Amino acid sequence: MGLTDYRALLIDCDEVLVDRDSGVLAALQPLLDSRGGHPSREQVLAEYNTVVANLYPRFAELGFSGVLCFAHRQLAERWGLHASWEEGMSFARSAGSWALFEDAPGAMLYLRKFYRLRVRGDRDAEDRGVLCERLGIAPEDFISLADDLQWLSEQAEDVQPVLHVTRPSVAAHGVFDRCLIGRQRPRQPSPCAAEYCISSMADLVAQHQLSLRR
Structure with a gap:
């Protein structure tokens, strides 16, 4: 056709x-700076996509901002970092400026x-x-x-x-x-x-x- x-x-x-990918990476930069090392763009996005995919079954409960906020928190935990809920919500609200x-x-x-x-x-x-x-x-x-x-x-x-x-x-x-x-x-x-x-x-x-x- x-x-x-x-x-x-x-x-x-x-x-x-x-x-979206550039927006996510920019909003994750404070966490990445704390993490240190030099993970590739592809590695960071793959981890982010995995975390978000696992959270999406709870979308009706969490909403879009909730999914992103929890994703931020779970990425921090994966990387051995502490992230506040305020930082998570700041990450979630970044979607409005992608x-x-x-x-x-x-x-x-x-x-x-x-x-x-x-x-x-x-x-x-x-x-x-x-x-x-x-x-x-x-x-x-x-x-x-x-x-x-x-x-x-x-x-x-x-x-x-x-x-x-x-x-x-x-x-x-x-x-x-x-x-x-x-x-x-x-x-x-x-x-x-x-x-x-x-x-x-x-x-x-x-x-x-x-x-x-x-």
Whole structure:
């Protein structure tokens, strides 16, 4: 199926539109300074992702800030450090200032001319409105990870076919074609593990423009 055949894009927020990894690393820097040594970016993010994944079953209880706060505390414990709850909450609140990738606003502005856009991610209520404004979408078009299956069952038929724009580490939903955004990869894998493997949102725009010319 060509890019122009889809009616909607379900776009993951973090590491597709928002530079979550850089934001997390910057917010963890005080802990890393206390830890010492020189752990690699990949090692720190792998530990962070493991801790967050283990906490996500408690998302309904903890909320987004709670998950990040507990993740901060557990990372400190792993590294033999003490971290206060105030430091944990400061880390959690940093999510509101995570930067967009440079190509994200322009790509969203272009793509909404051709598709219905839904963004998939988690944020606290006080951060969600600002993020939606930065992305140029309505608040109701931001779908929580906890609610995405409900959206699939209630809305997907109205917007099919849908292309899920995500990062390679995210498991497939099974019902959507996928476009994998590998921002950290100098070259995309061949053969691609999805319908599309590209390097950025800007590349998605370029591929769509090529499809229009065919």
